Every structure is written in C-alpha cells, then in structure tokens.
Amino acid sequence: KPKDITELPGVGPTTAEKLVESGYATIEAIAVATPQEIAQATGIPLQTAQKIVDSARQALEIHFKTALELKKERMSVRKITTGSKALDDLLGGGIETKQITEFFGEFGTGKTQICHQLSVNVQLPEDKGGLNGKAVYIDTEGTFRWERIEQMARGLGLDPDKVMDNIYWIRAINSHHQMAIVDQLFDMLDKDNIRLVVVDSLTSHFRAEFPGRENLAARQQLLNRHLHQLMRLAEVYDVAVVVTNQVMARPDVFYGDPTAAVGGNVVAHAPGIRVQLKKSRNNKRIARIVDAPHLPEGETVFAITEYGVRD
Ligand code: ADP
Ligand code: MG
Structure with a gap:
C-alpha cells in the first residue's frame, strides 16, 4: 500500500520531483x-499520467x-500557549503540532512578536502550556531580536540564557535558501527535541523574487512546494509550524494578485489554520480565525506588552 507518491507504480525519482514541483506532492492531490x-x-506523457x-x-x-x-489522531495533537488566554481559546487551546498555522496581517500587527513568544513558550513544561x-x-526579514527573547523569558521567570540556547536561528537569504533549510530540517528534527518551526516570513522572498502577475504562477508553484514540505515536516515530526505573511491594507489595490485579493491566504490550498491580525487601540491587537x-x-x-503576548 503506497504511503507517499514515490511508492506509486510508475513514479521514479525524476517523475516524483516533477510532480512535487508542480504541487502534486501527495497521493490525495494526484487522485x-x-x-x-x-x-x-x-x-509527463499523458499515458503515464493516466x-x-x-x-x-x-x-x-x-x-x-x-x-x-x-478522534485518536486529534487527541494526539499537542498545543503551545500563545501567552494570551483569549487567543488560546480562539485557537481551541493554543498552536497545534502536526499543523501549519499562518498569521497574516499588515506591518506591525504583531506577527513577529507572536513568533518570538512561541519560541519561548514551547520550552515551558507541558502543565504550563509548553512542550x-x-x-x-x-528569519527571512532580519527581524529576529534575541533581546526580545530575553525580555519574554524574564516575563515568564525563566533563565534567559537557557531559553536563548534552545532557539536555533537562521537567516534565509532567498527563497531557494529558505526551502533548502527546510529540507535540512528533516535530518535535524530527528535528533533534537524541536517542537516548533517558525518561518517569519513565509512569503517575503517569494514576493520579491517573483513580482507582478506575470510571475504569479511560478511563484505559487514554488510556494505550494514549500508549504507541502512544511506540512510533511509538521506531520512526520509532530512539530508546530508557524508561518507569517504580510499583507497590504487594501487588497483591492492589488487585484490581480489572488493572495492579496483573498486576504493574503497563501495557505488557501494547504491544510492549516489561518489567523488574521489587525491593529486596535494602543498595544491591543485583534485576531480572527479564517475558515478553520x-x-x-x-x-x-490580545495585547503586546514589554514582557510579550498577554491578555
Ligand atoms: P509584524 O506583524 O510586522 O511582524 P511585529 O510583530 O514586529 O509586527 O510587532 C511590532 C509591534 O510589537 C510594535 O509596534 C510594538 O507595538 C510591539 N513591540 C515590539 N517590541 C516591544 C517591546 N519591547 N515592548 C512592547 N511592545 C513591543
Ligand atoms: Mg514581522
């Protein structure tokens, strides 16, 4: 019984590569x-495709x-607290393993803050909301700050150095590098107790490298492949994958770009949870679940405070 596409009769390594590159990464997608x-x-020749x-x-x-x-599969999913009870409740208890969670919203809505906070919180014991x-x-935008991790660790009464020692940071310099890093992770996650993988931001390199509608198809194809890669990572290693996606304030200005037109839902065709973030008064932010x-x-x-994400 074939478990993934490479085990389908007639699918060798080259064909598998072509299928995955075109977004047909699972048996379900092909079926x-x-x-x-x-x-x-x-x-691929039509007869072979048939x-x-x-x-x-x-x-x-x-x-x-x-x-x-x-039901048993669902029960085996584990959760990481965001630091805000209200946000956790909205998410059904927190950020889930075996799943991609996308935070999308405008600049300054707190996407990076949430990623920092989760990198700290995943280290908490299970009875405190961690794993x-x-x-x-x-980090694709260079916005990671160890200083912020230190503050958040202090906010939870944790040893900041220990917390920082448990976060593996890497700067992805372009989309190709970003995808190569995730490939590498398949080896790394096996050996280390990593329960959270953050991609902040998922989309910035892809947008910059494939601008305009004429490049849209190529961009989507690569992004799809990246998402499938991340999805597999989440499922195989029981980790939470959290990605961010910056979207513009007025998607109607950018029509022609379906990722903006539908509110920035690049994960639209991948399984996952999408959370839209908006600014509210002062340090308050609004989170909204989109079709989970x-x-x-x-x-x-929720609020973004000196010590991190709070109610
Ligand atoms: P983005 O959605 O663009 O990733 P960020 O996650 O970087 O946005 O959020 C930036 C916001 O986080 C700032 O505007 C500020 O409100 C808040 N913030 C950042 N650092 C601190 C801090 N040390 N203390 C309080 N709030 C902070
Ligand atoms: Mg950011």
Whole structure:
C-alpha cells in the first residue's frame, strides 16, 4: 500500500520531483487531479499520467479511517500557549503540532512578536502550556531580536540564557535558501527535541523574487512546494509550524494578485489554520480565525506588552 507518491507504480525519482514541483506532492492531490492536467503541468506523457492517477485513486480507496481513529489522531495533537488566554481559546487551546498555522496581517500587527513568544513558550513544561521542546526560527526579514527573547523569558521567570540556547536561528537569504533549510530540517528534527518551526516570513522572498502577475504562477508553484514540505515536516515530526505573511491594507489595490485579493491566504490550498491580525487601540491587537474547519469563527483581543503576548 503506497504511503507517499514515490511508492506509486510508475513514479521514479525524476517523475516524483516533477510532480512535487508542480504541487502534486501527495497521493490525495494526484487522485483528485485529471491526467490531462498533470501531463500539462509536469510534462509527463499523458499515458503515464493516466497510470499514476489510476494508482493514486486505487491507493486512496483503502485509506478509510474510522471516526474513532480520527478522534485518536486529534487527541494526539499537542498545543503551545500563545501567552494570551483569549487567543488560546480562539485557537481551541493554543498552536497545534502536526499543523501549519499562518498569521497574516499588515506591518506591525504583531506577527513577529507572536513568533518570538512561541519560541519561548514551547520550552515551558507541558502543565504550563509548553512542550518541553526547542524552536527553530527561520528569519527571512532580519527581524529576529534575541533581546526580545530575553525580555519574554524574564516575563515568564525563566533563565534567559537557557531559553536563548534552545532557539536555533537562521537567516534565509532567498527563497531557494529558505526551502533548502527546510529540507535540512528533516535530518535535524530527528535528533533534537524541536517542537516548533517558525518561518517569519513565509512569503517575503517569494514576493520579491517573483513580482507582478506575470510571475504569479511560478511563484505559487514554488510556494505550494514549500508549504507541502512544511506540512510533511509538521506531520512526520509532530512539530508546530508557524508561518507569517504580510499583507497590504487594501487588497483591492492589488487585484490581480489572488493572495492579496483573498486576504493574503497563501495557505488557501494547504491544510492549516489561518489567523488574521489587525491593529486596535494602543498595544491591543485583534485576531480572527479564517475558515478553520474545526474551530468556530470568531475574533478576540490580545495585547503586546514589554514582557510579550498577554491578555
Ligand atoms: P509584524 O506583524 O510586522 O511582524 P511585529 O510583530 O514586529 O509586527 O510587532 C511590532 C509591534 O510589537 C510594535 O509596534 C510594538 O507595538 C510591539 N513591540 C515590539 N517590541 C516591544 C517591546 N519591547 N515592548 C512592547 N511592545 C513591543
Ligand atoms: Mg514581522
């Protein structure tokens, strides 16, 4: 029974690479596609594409799970507190492992602050809302500040040096580097007790390197591949993946760019939870859940203080 696309009959390494690059990274994605579509997107001959789609559909048929199994899978998901009870409640208890959570919003809405806070909080013991784990921080904009980690650690009464020692920071210099780093993580997460991977920001390099609508398809394809990579990482290693995405105040000005037009939902076709952030008065911020299947729609207010994210 094939578990991923490389195990489908007729899919060798080169074909697998083409499929993944075109966004067909899972058996599910292939099973719901048409052979024509796959042939066109990947350059694989139509006949081969037909065989691959057939075997993907066959493989899926045996993938029934009982509702109880689904429940057990859900129960095995673990959560990291954000530091705000209200925000945790909105998220159904906190940031989940085995899942991508996207924070999107304008500049200064607190996306980076939340990423810093989670990198600290993941280290807390389980009864304090943490996972006793370490964090990886992929910084694409150069906005990571160890000084802020120090403040947040003090705010929780933790030893700042110990906390900083458990956060692995790396600056991603371009989109290619960003994706190569995540590839590397598949080896790293095996050995170390990493429970959180932050990508702040997911989209900035991709936007800069593929500007305008004429580059949109290429950009989306790469972003899709990156997201699938992150999704696998989350599922295989039981880590929480948190990504940020800066969007413009007036998406209507940027129509033609679907990621802006739909409110910046680049993760729209990947599983995950999307949280929109908005500024409110002073240090208050508003968080709103955008179409999460298992969470009620709603919004809440939290604060960014000297000591980090709070109610
Ligand atoms: P973005 O969404 O662009 O990533 P940030 O997460 O960088 O936004 O949020 C920046 C905001 O966080 C600042 O405008 C400020 O309100 C707040 N902030 C940053 N550092 C501190 C601090 N040391 N004390 C209090 N608030 C802070
Ligand atoms: Mg930021």
